[in-house]
Amino acid sequence: MNFSYVSHLDCPVCSNTYDTNSVHQLCSCGSPLLVRYRLGELKNDLDREQIKARKPDLWRYHELLPVTDPSHVVTLGEGMTPLLHFHNLGNDYGLSQLYMKDEGLIPSGSFKARGAAVGVSKAKELGVQELAMPTNGNAGAAWALYAARAGIKSTIVMPKDAPSIPRGEVALAGANLFLVNGLISDAGKIVAQAVARDGLYDASTLKEPYRIEGKKTMGIEIVEQLDWQMPDVILYPTGGGVGLIGIHKALLELIELGWVSGKLPRLVAVQAEGCAPIVKAWEEKKERSDFWNDSKTIAFGINVPKALGDFLVLRALYETNGAAVAVSDEELLQEQSKIARLEGAFICPEGAAAFAAARKLTQSGWMKSGEKVVVLNTGAGIKYPDTVQVNPPILNIGDIIPS
Amino acid sequence: MNFSYVSHLDCPVCSNTYDTNSVHQLCSCGSPLLVRYRLGELKNDLDREQIKARKPDLWRYHELLPVTDPSHVVTLGEGMTPLLHFHNLGNDYGLSQLYMKDEGLIPSGSFKARGAAVGVSKAKELGVQELAMPTNGNAGAAWALYAARAGIKSTIVMPKDAPSIPRGEVALAGANLFLVNGLISDAGKIVAQAVARDGLYDASTLKEPYRIEGKKTMGIEIVEQLDWQMPDVILYPTGGGVGLIGIHKALLELIELGWVSGKLPRLVAVQAEGCAPIVKAWEEKKERSDFWNDSKTIAFGINVPKALGDFLVLRALYETNGAAVAVSDEELLQEQSKIARLEGAFICPEGAAAFAAARKLTQSGWMKSGEKVVVLNTGAGIKYPDTVQVNPPILNIGDIIPS
Numbered sequence: 001m002n003f004s005y006v007s008h009l010d011c012p013v014c015s016n017t018y019d020t021n022s023v024h025q026l027c028s029c030g031s032p033l034l035v036r037y038r039l040g041e042l043k044n045d046l047d048r049e050q051i052k053a054r055k056p057d058l059w060r061y062h063e064l065l066p067v068t069d070p071s072h073v074v075t076l077g078e079g080m081t082p083l084l085h086f087h088n089l090g091n092d093y094g095l096s097q098l099y100m101k102d103e104g105l106i107p108s109g110s111f112k113a114r115g116a117a118v119g120v121s122k123a124k125e126l127g128v129q130e131l132a133m134p135t136n137g138n139a140g141a142a143w144a145l146y147a148a149r150a151g152i153k154s155t156i157v158m159p160k161d162a163p164s165i166p167r168g169e170v171a172l173a174g175a176n177l178f179l180v181n182g183l184i185s186d187a188g189k190i191v192a193q194a195v196a197r198d199g200l201y202d203a204s205t206l207k208e209p210y211r212i213e214g215k216k217t218m219g220i221e222i223v224e225q226l227d228w229q230m231p232d233v234i235l236y237p238t239g240g241g242v243g244l245i246g247i248h249k250a251l252l253e254l255i256e257l258g259w260v261s262g263k264l265p266r267l268v269a270v271q272a273e274g275c276a277p278i279v280k281a282w283e284e285k286k287e288r289s290d291f292w293n294d295s296k297t298i299a300f301g302i303n304v305p306k307a308l309g310d311f312l313v314l315r316a317l318y319e320t321n322g323a324a325v326a327v328s329d330e331e332l333l334q335e336q337s338k339i340a341r342l343e344g345a346f347i348c349p350e351g352a353a354a355f356a357a358a359r360k361l362t363q364s365g366w367m368k369s370g371e372k373v374v375v376l377n378t379g380a381g382i383k384y385p386d387t388v389q390v391n392p393p394i395l396n397i398g399d400i401i402p403s
Numbered sequence: 404m405n406f407s408y409v410s411h412l413d414c415p416v417c418s419n420t421y422d423t424n425s426v427h428q429l430c431s432c433g434s435p436l437l438v439r440y441r442l443g444e445l446k447n448d449l450d451r452e453q454i455k456a457r458k459p460d461l462w463r464y465h466e467l468l469p470v471t472d473p474s475h476v477v478t479l480g481e482g483m484t485p486l487l488h489f490h491n492l493g494n495d496y497g498l499s500q501l502y503m504k505d506e507g508l509i510p511s512g513s514f515k516a517r518g519a520a521v522g523v524s525k526a527k528e529l530g531v532q533e534l535a536m537p538t539n540g541n542a543g544a545a546w547a548l549y550a551a552r553a554g555i556k557s558t559i560v561m562p563k564d565a566p567s568i569p570r571g572e573v574a575l576a577g578a579n580l581f582l583v584n585g586l587i588s589d590a591g592k593i594v595a596q597a598v599a600r601d602g603l604y605d606a607s608t609l610k611e612p613y614r615i616e617g618k619k620t621m622g623i624e625i626v627e628q629l630d631w632q633m634p635d636v637i638l639y640p641t642g643g644g645v646g647l648i649g650i651h652k653a654l655l656e657l658i659e660l661g662w663v664s665g666k667l668p669r670l671v672a673v674q675a676e677g678c679a680p681i682v683k684a685w686e687e688k689k690e691r692s693d694f695w696n697d698s699k700t701i702a703f704g705i706n707v708p709k710a711l712g713d714f715l716v717l718r719a720l721y722e723t724n725g726a727a728v729a730v731s732d733e734e735l736l737q738e739q740s741k742i743a744r745l746e747g748a749f750i751c752p753e754g755a756a757a758f759a760a761a762r763k764l765t766q767s768g769w770m771k772s773g774e775k776v777v778v779l780n781t782g783a784g785i786k787y788p789d790t791v792q793v794n795p796p797i798l799n800i801g802d803i804i805p806s
Contacts, residue, residue, distance in 0.1 A: 052456050056459035074747075075487075076505070076747060077486075081480070082480020083480075084478075084480055102479070102510075104510070104512075105508050105510065106508060107507070107747075108749065109507075109785050145743065145747040145748070145749065146747050147747070148745070148746070148747040149491075149748075157798070160797055168785075169743075169784070169791075171795065172784075172791050173743050173744060173749070174744040178796055180798045180799070182800045186800045190804060193803050193804070194803070197803075197806075340551060340572075340577070342552075343551070344549050344551040344552030344553075344576060345479060345510070345548070346548065346572050346575055346576070380512060380783075380785070381571075383785055385567065385568045385571050387571075388572075388575050390570045390571055390580070392580040394581075394583070395560070395581050395583045395593060396583070397583065397584060397592075398592075399583075400600075401560070401579075401581060401593060403600075403601075
């Protein structure tokens with residue numbers, strides 16, 4: 001048995017193929033590349049039950065990940081995050097089977113750790129010495145930290161207005177950090193120039209093929225945690241959309257392996273009303289999205305005006321009879337508060353957006369009461385302390401609490 | 404088989420016993436109470452190997468926890484946090500077997516979630532409607548969130564100078580939050596008055612017996628993660644000391660069960676130079692500590708001038724040939740930065756203090772190169788963003804990164 005059953009890279013647009021033993025970024029046609037595995041062989045070699053007793057991190061699925069030598073694995077214990085039944089909130093929505101996949105319980109407090117763990121591990125295997133990327137904050141933090149652990153240098157560029165905590169993470173990890181007076185798309189242009197000039201490894205979203213493999217493990221975990229059953233619906237807050245593409249890819253791989261059967265869950269891309277290019281494209285039944293001008297939302301992680309993988313996200317929505325939904329900042333903040341009060345979970349604004357969409361889709365009848373619905377909370381609320389405004393009463397020594 | 408093998412409560416000072424079916428706070432003699440189990444019976448009923456395939460949270464040890472009816476379990480997926488080998492940092496210290504138990508990967512981002520999960524679950528089982536507690540921040544956040552999930556009301560009092568993020572967590576959870584112009588000991592007095600006046604459940608550190616049971620699972624996990632071997636040393640940042648008391652208790656229980664054998668690890672209580680009552684008592688070979696006046700440290704979670712369970716902490720140090728070590732704020736901040744650069748982990752100041760102590764104890768020869776050393780990081784660094792000061796260069800749209 002091999003540690004990995006990785007086979008090759010292929011292009012979802014022009015069907016070109018590439019090897020996984022040397023650095024490849026985008027396809028020559030400009031499309032992101034996808035990693036393929038020897039699934040037929042793996043089907044004979046591994047029974048899903050063997051996974052049960054493995055360590056509770058995403059490397060339990062190492063056969064379905066691209067790192068071929070276990071000594072290259074760079075891990076901080078990421079993965080196997082809880083899948084929680086939200087009984088109280090489900091009652092409020094009218095859903096008896098509402099679950100939250102809580103990606104707050106992961107290194108750096110955001111699901112970006114999954115992509116970074118697998119992406120950096122594979123970069124290490126490929127001999128990468130230095131990487132660069134633009135970020136809205138959390139991805140940069142995760143990649144800078146995993147790169148530090150791997151002994152890889154990193155250059156990170158993020159919007160000046162991005163949340164401040166990831167800045168500290170990036171700086172503490174020893175990365176070269178730059179802020180830009182602009183959006184993540186502006187940071188992306190600055191990174192592209194540095195990559196071209198200095199020959200850096202471009203770790204921008206989907207410009208290397210391995211981040212998506214880390215993200216796809218969310219999909220495998222959900223299915224394993226539901227005893228190898230598929231849910232009916234998965235809602236995902238969508239910026240670059242890598243997680244949604246990854247979950248879709250994972251489910252197709254699991255079906256091919258025979259580890260799970262039946263209908264794919266309807267995948268739902270959730271965006272903010274102030275930045276909803278995927279929603280607009282989906283409503284217009286388009287294959288790709290248009291750049292969203294003057295984007296703005298408190299859910300900074302999904303402030304992505306144009307995603308490189310938009311066509312893969314939209315394909316996943318169309319193929320699964322899914323949907324795309326936009327919610328307002330007010331709606332998501334209300335939902336964040338409601339979830340803390342009813343379920344004791346302090347989730348991030350992006351996760352709260354996905355819950356707000358779940359509420360809407362239940363109200364509209366698109367989701368039915370008995371359906372098994374999984375909402376992804378992509379990060380810990382504590383990374384966004386500014387979303388909560390508090391002015392508690394102050395007591396002095398010797399005071400008593402008012403009755 | 405029972406879900407729990409809980410037997411009764413007993414007093415470590417006067418040996419009085421109490422039942423676990425009704426509310427008990429301190430012993431009538433003023434000491435904290437400890438939970439006891441029917442270990443002889445459990446030894447016959449359960450093999451440790453049966454635990455392996457259970458869900459990766461602390462409830463995998465439910466036989467050793469006090470909740471008797473599984474329907475009373477209030478969980479957010481806490482436990483089975485990673486135990487990471489720190490190769491790079493170990494090289495720097497001169498320790499080949501240096502491990503970090505990372506309690507940042509837990510609901511609310513701090514190990515306080517363990518005590519809250521078990522404490523709130525048992526409170527729910529006992530029919531508690533409303534609880535109150537003083538806190539330096541993280542415990543209050545965890546208890547407020549779990550109480551919300553359980554449908555229990557909570558009143559939380561914390562120092563005005565405590566880190567701000569937990570305030571947001573407490574408020575969002577819908578608790579009654581008060582700040583006090585003073586220390587946690589002053590908050591404690593205010594809570595005691597409210598408890599007496601309003602008949603609330605007192606969830607102050609060690610004033611209810613069940614928090615310690617949640618914390619002890621750190622000890623069980625460490626041993627399970629080391630394939631049922633004990634490490635040589637465990638270092639623990641010590642404020643109230645519940646985790647250290649709990650780990651000691653857990654290891655003794657595991658020995659009695661026959662799940663692990665050999666010598667207990669030397670337990671090390673780590674404090675800040677600005678608040679080191681346990682260290683002072685240990686150096687003077689005393690049984691109890693004295694109140695530490697004008698305490699001050701950046702590691703707010705261990706700013707506890709006098710712990711109710713000090714005698715239990717000191718007993719654990721003496722019985723295991725352990726030690727107590729104080730480090731300066733400067734030392735712990737340096738260590739925090741070093742760990743991010745070498746290992747990619749952004750840990751909390753309290754955890755960094757424990758690492759700084761590990762460095763000192765290796766330099767002094769108290770710990771030897773081949774020894775298996777586990778350091779507890781009690782929380783995520785992202786809960787303390789102010790410990791990192793960053794002033795990255797700002798670029799404008801169209802700028803390039805300087806060569």
